[in-house]
Amino acid sequence: DLKGFVEEPGYYLQTKNAKSWQALDNLLLTQGWVNYDWQADKQHPAFAAENEFEVKGQVRNLFGGSVKVSHVTLLSKSPLFIRDTVTNKEGYFTFSHFPVIDTPAFIIKAVNRHDKSFNIGVVIDDIKPLVFSMPPGPTIQPWYVSNDTALFNSAKNNRMRAELKYIDPNSHLLKEVKITAKKIIKDSQNLNGPGNADLVLDEKDMEMAGKENWLDLFSHEIKGFHTGRLNYYFIEDRPVLFIVDGLMLNSKILSVYGYRTLQDFINNMEYYLKSHNAEDIKGVEVMVSSKYNGDYHRRYVPMAPLIFAFIEITTRSGRGPDFTVNTPGVYLYKPLPLSLPKEFYKPKYTVNDTTKHLPDLRSTIDWEPNVITDKSGNAIISFYEADKPGTYTVIIEGSDGNGNLGYKSMQIVVRRKTTINKQKNDIK
DSSP states (O other): OOSSOOSSGGGGGOTTOHHHHHHHHHHHHHTTOOOOOOOSOTTSOSSOOOOSOOEEEEEEOTTSOBOTTOEEEEEEETTEEEEEEEOOTTSEEEEOOOOOOSSOOEEEEEEOTTSOOTTOEEEEOOOOOOOOOOOSSOOOOOTTSOSSSHHHHHHHHHHHHHHTTTSOTTSOOOOOOOOOOOOOOTTOOOTTOTTOSSEEEOHHHHHHHTTOBHHHHHHHHSTTEEEOGGGOEEETTEEEEEEETTEEHHHHHHHHHOSSOHHHHHHHHHHHHHHSBGGGEEEEEEEOSHHHHHHHHHHHOTTOSSOOEEEEEEESSOOSSOOOSSOTTEEEEOOOOOOOOOOOOOOOOOSSOGGGSOOOOOSOOOOOSOOOOOTTSOOOEEEEOOSSOEEEEEEEEEEOTTOOEEEEEEEEEEOOOOSSSOOEEEEO
16 A cells, blocks of 8 residues: 555564564655545535445536436336436436345436437436556565465365365266357347457447447457557558448448548547447457458448458447437446455354265365454454365454554464364364
């Protein structure tokens, strides 16, 4: 969390060295210094405390003004439910009391007093996640990375545990079989057939991209996509022609805006690619090699002397290069997934004959996120060791009611392995 570059950070964590702990205190007082600019009126905070998950937004007209008494509907497909409400006099609306949803996705639609979406837009109050950048400084091996084989042994054990999870101890493990399949874009008008392309981005890829515009999506996901000569778009050394639901976007822009100047054409192309989001797309198929772009050349540019690359875009509406930025009055909202508390897995040994159980090769044995001490400051936790004997590291961190922090690291050495009953360890 420190802003500056720290040389040899392991030096500051030597518990038995008083000088290093004093140096750590000085380090945190300088590089770790922070200040909070508290607002003057503490009784009326700018942001209210959030007690539950809510969807908030505003309905606006074409000129940015609020639309009061607008009927707003929220639809969730998984799980399936519908909510509706009416905006207040400032055009704001709120949906609350949602059921538990792992990865929420809502379709929000607003209409005016005449039950029409004309001149209606939905704006959601959403906070963009922070973008973290790596601090400056040389790339060095962290002090806590061990040079021995412990890390490799842990990875090997995890792999063995995954392979043996559903296998009877007396069975025979077959070699790995890899199954390959094509990504199929539903309703695609790919001339080679859906999925037959040098690169295919399906609906899952579009969901990951979210509200990223088309131009940024192509730049990130299509290798070699860039702006080349005269600010035209290229994949490697081939100019790109965009096909949207079977219609060529390049010629559509020419017919709509007219051929005034080459720069006007390029500007209109850029505006179109930036004004549409990945959420509007079912899939993208890229044809660069002669194996896939031959039919495209014969249909769209049969007399062209150049060799083009083609990007086939399948939209959700299927209307081709529709020049409206979004469907009026409709907003697809995908908030951050909800993080629900989960319990750390602990194996249960309820019988004496442990030979029926699979080998326990876990590297992380136990995690207790909420240990509460009694009035004397004592607490006891219990855990079963793994099947492989060795040295276990225990790290305990906590705080008291006054905010004072505590840290303790210790080791437990397991010298023997029981065959009938698992050894149970208690930590006080």
